[in-house]
Amino acid sequence: MIRSLGFALKNCNKNILINSNKTINNGLLKNNFCTKSSEVKVPTELVVQLRKKTQSPVQECKKALQASNNDMEGAIKWLLEKGKATAEKLKTRVSAEGIVSVLVDSNNGKAVILEMNSETDFVSRGDIFRNLAREISGATLVNPVSGGKVADNGILEFEPSDIENIYTIKVKTTNEDGVSEEMPIKDAIVRIVSKLRENIVIRRASFIQPLNNNNSKSYISSYAHDSTSEKKDVGRLGSIVQLEYQGNCTNMDSLKQFANQLAIHIVSNSPSVVSTNDIPSSVLEECKNNNKKPESLYDDMVLYEQSYMYSPEHTVKQYLEILSEKIGTENLSVKTFRRYAIGETAERV
Known part of the structure; x- marks a missing residue:
């Protein structure tokens, strides 16, 4: 009997404790609900x-x-x-997809080519990503960019270690609703990263600078290969090229057409230097060590020595001479160029 009474009292106390806990928990739930409902109404x-x-x-x-x-x-x-x-x-995720963006400022004799990377091709094909690349290209031409290194061909280069100088430039971004806002490039990228949930970086950028020679004139063209874009200012491959000449051009349309076609030729044939004099000595030395003649490098590396794709019976150098005589210019030449291909400098895993 005593044992039975003790067991009953124990169960009674247990039920009281459980009910008490329910009461407390219900109170807490009620308080939490009240707190949540009292949050700032937006x-x-x-x-x-x-x-x-x-x-x-x-x-x-x-x-x-x-x-x-x-x-x-x-x-x-x-x-x-x-x-x-x-x-x-x-930021630790590999970003090896993306686009090349090109832009020319004809009035000031400048041009930019930059590579902006994403993690996936899906993001790089979207308007949000591509429009940001266009806006950044425009901002870098309008605003002076500090730092970088001038290459032997006169191109101002910004490698990954120099890109922080570009990130500080302010860019005017416009969203899909047409609302514009100015902010540093780095913040504009952060905003898109937050929206698209992918790592986005500017990999590199190169700039053609105005000529220092007052006796010479120049014309700059660009091309980006993208079958989905009529503007040809973004794509997976791109180039910028600068022509230099003296005298008065009697047919600017022919000069512009050649420059535009040459930019396409550079994308298609991937030269790395303008003339044979520009081949790095280290490359020539390696060629010699492998018992190869320097001429074996010309078709792949040297723009002037390549067969011009719009007039295959001529080299680019020969066509330049023919065109110069036709349009009345003197010493028409390729001053410099740069070609980019997506992913060629990115590390993949």
Whole structure:
């Protein structure tokens, strides 16, 4: 009997404890619900405005506005910091896809070719990614870029170690709703990384500079190979080329046509130097060590020695001479060029 009474009392106490816990838990749940319902209410119109400004997902915009008590500037800063955290997490991912962007500023005798990489080809083919590359190219031509190294051919080069100088330039970005905003290139990339959830980097960039010789004139052209774009300013392959000449050109249309076709020729035939005099001594030495004649390098490496694809019976150098006589210029020559192909400098895993 005593044992039975003890067992009953034990079960009774246990039930009391369980019910008490339920009461406490229900109270906590109720309090939590009240706390959640008392969070900052975000007007829909503010979410729409923030989304237009930042292109961020709707839920992220709502969180940002709640965290900033519906202050628009505070929400933008919140999204930027969150985007930086996302970019930091993604920066170790291999980005070997992407596009080459080319742009010419004819009025100032300048041009840029840059490679911007993403993780997947799917992202690199999207308008968001490509428009950002176009905007960055434009910003680098309008604003002076410090640093970089001048190559032997006169091209100003920005390798991966120099890219930080480009990231600080301000770019005016425009989202799909037509809203424009100016910010450093690095922040513009962070915003797109946060939206697309892929690591995005500018791999390298090269610039053609105005001629220093007052007696000479130049014409610059560019080409990017992309079957889906009529503008031919972005693609997986690209080139920029600068012609130099003296005298008065009597047929600018013919000169421009040649420059445009030469840019396509460079993309298609992938030369690395203009003339035989530009072949690096290290390459010639290696050729000698392998018992090869320097002439064996010409077709692959030397632009002047290649068969011109728009007039195969002539080399590029021969066609230049014919054209120069035809349009009345003197000493028409290729001053410099640069060709990029996606992924040729990227590390893959």
